[in-house]
Amino acid sequence: GENVEQHPSTLSVQEGDSAVIKCTYSDSASNYFPWYKQELGKRPQLIIDIRSNVGEKKDQRIAVTLNKTAKHFSLHITETQPEDSAVYFCAASMYGGSQGNLIFGKGTKLSVKP
Amino acid sequence: DAGVIQSPRHEVTEMGQEVTLRCKPISGHDYLFWYRQTMMRGLELLIYFNNNVPIDDSGMPEDRFSAKMPNASFSTLKIQPSEPRDSAVYFCASRWGSTDTQYFGPGTRLTVL
Numbered sequence: 001g002e003n004v005e006q007h008p009s010t011l012s013v014q015e016g017d018s019a020v021i022k023c024t025y026s027d028s029a030s031n032y033f034p035w036y037k038q039e040l041g042k043r044p045q046l047i048i049d050i051r052s053n054v055g056e057k058k059d060q061r062i063a064v065t066l067n068k069t070a071k072h073f074s075l076h077i078t079e080t081q082p083e084d085s086a087v088y089f090c091a092a093s094m095y096g097g098s099q100g101n102l103i104f105g106k107g108t109k110l111s112v113k114p
Numbered sequence: 115d116a117g118v119i120q121s122p123r124h125e126v127t128e129m130g131q132e133v134t135l136r137c138k139p140i141s142g143h144d145y146l147f148w149y150r151q152t153m154m155r156g157l158e159l160l161i162y163f164n165n166n167v168p169i170d171d172s173g174m175p176e177d178r179f180s181a182k183m184p185n186a187s188f189s190t191l192k193i194q195p196s197e198p199r200d201s202a203v204y205f206c207a208s209r210w211g212s213t214d215t216q217y218f219g220p221g222t223r224l225t226v227l
Contacts (some may be wrong), residue, residue: 046216
């Protein structure tokens with residue numbers, strides 16, 4: 001089955017710097033890659049996602065890139081702000097196929113220092 | 115829509131007691147997922163349903179765990195008997211089959227003493 005590895009497990013940056021979180025997946029049939037943000041004590045919430053027919057997607061300060069050949073995808077946050085501090089999870093899935101579930105990475109705790 | 119609803123939000127119980135967690139998915143969603151989150155193991159999928167039918171329960175830890183979905187608007191996750199190692203936050207999530215976005219409920223924080 002699918003396996004998703006996420007790195008780093010913790011990341012500390014200064015406010016205004018960029019942050020990059022990387023994930024790799026094992027199943028080449030995966031075609032949907034969402035990123036979730038979980039603030040302390042809250043539920044995971046979708047912040048951006050990408051499908052396998054797209055190489056990059058941006059939404060304001062957040063972008064996700066996908067390399068299907070290497071089977072890895074990354075989350076990029078520019079001009080980080082203290083409110084970006086949270087745990088970020090990547091996930092992979094074969095939506096449209098026989099499976100309906102997401103396989104999550106272990107998460108990255110991002111700390112943005114003022 | 116109120117989003118995915120879970121109850122209770124917090125549960126404290128003693129080892130050996132039965133615990134029942136409840137979930138109401140977003141109206142119209144045909145997939146429902148139960149997750150467990152701990153510091154050590156992260157976010158683990160326990161079981162998921164499609165149109166009220168369990169599709170994959172391979173993540174259920176052991177026979178002490180059971181889940182049901184008697185109708186499209188309600189699901190339960192039961193632990194009997196509960197053990198201290200079951201302490202975690204349990205999330206329910208739902209999505210509509212024709213879209214990709216999975217929406218999480220607020221979670222139930224379970225503490226087994």
